[in-house]
Amino acid sequence: MKVLLVSTYELGHQPLGVAHPAGALAARGHDVRALDLAVEPWDPAVAGWADRVAFSVPMHTAARLARDLAGRIDGPVACYGLYAAMCSDVATALDDRDARTALVRWVEDDPGAVVAPALPARDLLPGLNEYAGLVIDGTTRLAGATEASAGCVHRCRHCPVPVVFDGRIRITAVDAVLADVAQQVDQGARHITFVDPDFLNGPHHARRVARAFHAAFPDITFDCTVKVEHVLAHADAWAELADAGCLFVVSAFESVNDTILDRLDKHHTAADASRAVEVLRAQGIEVRPSWLPFTPWSTVDDICDIVEFVAAHDLVPNVDPVQYSIRLLLPRGSLLLGHLDPLAWDPERLSYRWTSPLDPLQHRIAELVERGGDYAAVRECLGLAPVPRSEAERPHLSEPWFCCAEPTGAQLALADPDR
Secondary structure, three states, X not given: OEEEEEEOOOOXXXXXXXXXXXXXXXXXXXXXXXXXXXXXOOOHHHHHHOOEEEEEOOOHHHHHHHHHHHOOOOOOEEEEOOOHHHHOOOOEEOOOOOHHHHXXXXXXXXXXXXXXXXXXXXXXXXXXXXXXXXXXXXXXXXXXXEOOEEEOOOOOOOOOHHHHHOOOEEXXXXXXXXXXXXXXXXXXXXEEEEOOOOOOOOHHHXXXXXXXXXXHOOOOEEEEEOOHHHHHHOHHHHHHHHHOOEEEEEEEEEOOOHHHHHHOOOOOOHHHHHHHHHHHHOOOOEEEEEEOOEOOOOOHHHHHHHHHHHHHOOOHHHOOHHHHHOEOOOOOOOOOOOOOOOOOEEOOOOEEOOOOOOHHHHHHHHHHHHOOOOHHHHHHHOOOOOOOOOOOOOOEEOOOOOOOOOXXXXXXXXXXOOO
C-alpha cells in the first residue's frame, strides 16, 4: 500500500507524529512517504500517488492547518492525534492514543492487526537543519525531539490531553528512547526536547531515562515539560536532571489568579509558581512559562498581573510574546464544558465559542505579536509603564509559536494548496 503521512505543525520539531507511524508502516512493507508542511510545500502529485493519506493533528494549530487539505483529497483520508475527533467531518478520525496501531489497522483494513515497536522513520523527513534549533551562548545548535511517555495522569480542565487519555500514560521503553535519540544525534543534534505532556508523570521512569540519556550522550543537553505541581513535588530530582543536561523546563503557569487556576484544576497557586522558579534556578535550570491570559473569567487586571509577574521574576527573556495572546480553547469533550455555558460549536476555530469584554484586547495583542511585537510592546498595549529592557539571553528553542495559538497568516499560506 502506498501511504502518505502529512504533518502541518509540530512546534518546530521534526514531526515525531509522522516519524513514529511511518516507521511502523514501513516495517510492515508499505511504501511510505512523508510531507511536513511546516518546512515543505504541499505537493498534490504526492497525494495523488498515495493509496491512502493521513494527517497528524496532535494540537490545535496542526488541526486548523490540516482540515482544508484533508477535505480536498480524493480517496481515503484520515486524521490521527489529539485533535482527530475535531476533524471527523473531513476525514476518518483514528484512535488518538496509539497512532501507530490505528494507522496500520486503517491502512490494512485489519482491526485486529498487532503492531510491533519500530524505530521512527526520520530518514523520510527533512533534516534537522530545517527545524527549530537551540539558541544558547550566541549560537544556534541543531535540536531533535523524542518522547519518554504519552498521555498525562492529570485532568487539567483546559487541556485536550485528558479528553483522550483520561488520566492515563503510556511509557516508552528506555532503549527505544535512546535509539531514537541516537539517530538524531547522528544527524547532528546537540539538544533534545522531550515532548511528553509532562516528563515527570512517571517520575521513576523519567529519572531512568535521564540517567541513561546522559550515560549514552554526555555532551547532549535536553529540555522537558513539567507542571508546577511536579516541579515542587519532585524537588529532589532537579539536581540529578541538571547534571544529566537539563537546560530549561516548560511549565504551564497559565495565570496568577488563584481562582482561575482553581477553575482550571491546575493544582497550583501563583505562590507555587514563584517557588517553582526558585527551585529550578537553584539548580541552574531556567523555566519557560506558558500562559493562558484570556479566559471567560479574566479581567484586565489579570492580564496585567501576568505581565508584571514576568518582570518581577526576571522571566522576560523566558516568555515568547505569543504567550500573552493565548485565548482559552474549548474543543469537543473539554472538561470545562460542565463549568461554563459556551455558545455554539465553531468548526473553523475547532472550539465552542465564548465571548468576553476583553476580546478586542486579545485581538490587538494577537495581531501585535504576530507582527513581531515584544514584551515591551505588550506592556505598552496594556497601558503599563515601561521597565528596563533585559539583555539576558536564556537557552531556548528558536520556534516562537505555540500549540494553542491560532495559526498565523504565514502558516495558513504554507498549508494553502492554491498558493
